[in-house]
Amino acid sequence: MAIKKPKFYVIWEGRETGIFTDWSIAQPLVSGHPGAKFKSFDSHTVAAAAFAAGPVSQPKRSNTTRTQPLNPGRVINPDVDITIYCDGGCDPNPGPSGSGLVVYQKATLVEMHYGLYQLAGTNNSAELNALHQAMLIAHSRLKAGFTVQILCDSMYSINAMTTWALGWKARGWQKKVGELANRELIMQMHDDYLALDGQVDIDHIKAHAGVEGNELSDRLSLIAIENQCADFLPFDGLHQVAALLAR
DSSP: OOOOOOOEEEEEESSSOEEESOHHHHHHHHTTOTTOEEEEESOHHHHHHHHHHOOOOOOOOOTTOOSSOOBSOOOSSTTOSEEEEEEEEESSSSEEEEEEEEEEETTEEEEEEEEEEEEEEOHHHHHHHHHHHHHHHHHHHHHTTOOEEEEESOHHHHHIIIIIHHHHHHTTSOOSSSOOTTHHHHHHHHHHHHHTTTOEEEEEOOTTSSBHHHHHHHHHHHHHHHHTOOSEEEOOOTTOHHHHHTO
16 A cells, blocks of 8 residues: 655645644635635645745736636526535546546635546546535535535436435445445445535536536546546646636
């Protein structure tokens, strides 16, 4: 088993600042915090130097650089506060896979995440991983008092959570015929889905239809594969939207 390399998360602006070694501790300190500035590093020495130097200023996104119209939010339910788009990719299938998601507060892009690289994944496992992370973020937003919607382009993942899981669970997490793929992941996801207590809609969105959130989450899944990023990490690229969409 490969030893997971440690990560060091620098938070310059958030609910707390400093250097953290556990993303589960660092994430709540920056998620949903206006103007949060943070980045991950591979060594404590580099992280400490970066923290001391302060955040690197980033150019503001231009609203005039896009060459094609892309709806930034595509909020199916305009009344929700938070919309999360998630996607997984695998090429070839089965083969190397990764997941990505983006978070909008109303129509403003506020977070991007990528990772969960698998050397021998499948498209379904990547989509499930992406939806799982979206549900975890949704749960944290619910606790903070926001309303949340998840948009996913995988009907398999949506049905697995909202329809099929109850039948699989009743049969001891077995299908009527054949082996239940991704069994352990689905079992954990179902617990997390139930924890949402019916307060989050998980809706289908057509893939590659020019919707910014879906397109960005797709690109992030590809970057996860390219970088072989096994952790699920924030992507410091809110200023790189045009470049990501051009990939």
